[in-house]
Amino acid sequence: MKKIFIITGEYSGDMHASNVAKHLLNIMPDIQIEAIGGENLKNLGIKLFSDHSKMSAMGLTPKIIWNHLTLGVNLIKYLKNEYKPDLVLLIDYGVFNLKMAKHLKKAGIKTNYYIPPQVWASRKWRIKTIKKYVDRVFCIFPFEKEMYESYGINTTYCGHPLISQIPPKADKKEFFQKHELDENKKLISVFPGSRVFELKNLMPIFIKAAKILKKMHPDLQIVFSQAPSITDEQYHKYFKNTDFKYIKGENQSLLSISDALILASGTVALEASLYNTPMIIAYKGPYLFYLIYLIVRCIKRVCLANIIADKDIVPEIIENSAKPDFIAYNIEKLIYDEEARSKQIEGLKSVKDLLSDKNSAFEVASEIKKELAYE
Helix, strand or coil: CCEEEEECCCHHHHHHHHHHHHHHHHHCCCCEEEEECCHHHHCCCCEEEECCCCCCCCCCCHHHHHHHHHHHHHHHHHHHHHHCCCEEEEECCHHHHHHHHHHHHHCCCCEEEECCCCCCCECCCHHHHHHHHCCEEEECCHHHHHHHHHCCCCEEECCCHHHHHCCCCCCHHHHHHHCCCCCCCCEEEEECCCCHHHHHHHHHHHHHHHHHHHHHCCCCEEEEEECCCCCHHHHHHHHCCCCCEEEECCHHHHHHHCCEEEECCCHHHHHHHHCCCCEEEEECCCHHHHHHHHHHECCCCCCHHHHHHCCCCCCEEEHHHCCHHHHHHHHHHHHHCHHHHHHHHHHHHHHHHHCCCCCHHHHHHHHHHHHCCCC
């Protein structure tokens, strides 16, 4: 019986892991899988060594560092002395997983990495760590394969998981009725991020921009998206003196039926690209963090659509430029300037064409089966 252990560090990694695990269990029926994960893996009946309760917190407090350290030590002991897997699959969560890769290599345990750290975006020196300690990389962007292989790393492009996982466009009429929106009016949706510190930096700016837009165009409808990771208390306090709607946990529906989007970057921008929904990226953080970012970044673009296409499709309004009136101006242009709107939509269509239609999770499972010489 072959044994696999999967290490994830947050909800998205658990979701991707569960999709890979489903295919592994289907094509290798007697395989044994254990993991660090969450509800998605647990619901498959996979035994969890630990959940994410001590992993997904932000920051570098002594408690967080201690939690990661003790979990890592205990995990390596377990894998080396008890479970003895044929392969460990690391998924995302670079800081912790690269540390684990080093110790797994010392223990002589084969290690693969699915959704590796985005070394092409910042801290490119981490690719040397991957080369030294990871046996194989499953990358999700086509341009990553050439980069990893140029360093002599065994790399397989398996396609982006969103391609097979993203749901179809929502029924606009049904969605508008559900949330008491007017089908005859344009809809702008605002995604201020999924972390508390992002709300703190972005929400006041985005609300001011929304007020400017409403003042100039009273018929516009503006809705804010509340990420599932943000509590009602953390979110609703920003709306005390406004009448804007906010909708929780329906990201894809909003992305697919909106006329334009204000986004705080991240994977949500790629999702919007796959729906061909016009958008802008706006982001502002503590200035010290921005200076550090300027030092460690490897590319000048922020939006995944722009990075994949290697051209400027989506406006990126970053740091000092992220002012309410400038955000409002750029959204107004996407709504009312047909030439600008059409040009961006055509650009977004090209992004999907550049990504393959592979089922990413199935590709990973199939390659692991070959690697383990499973009959």
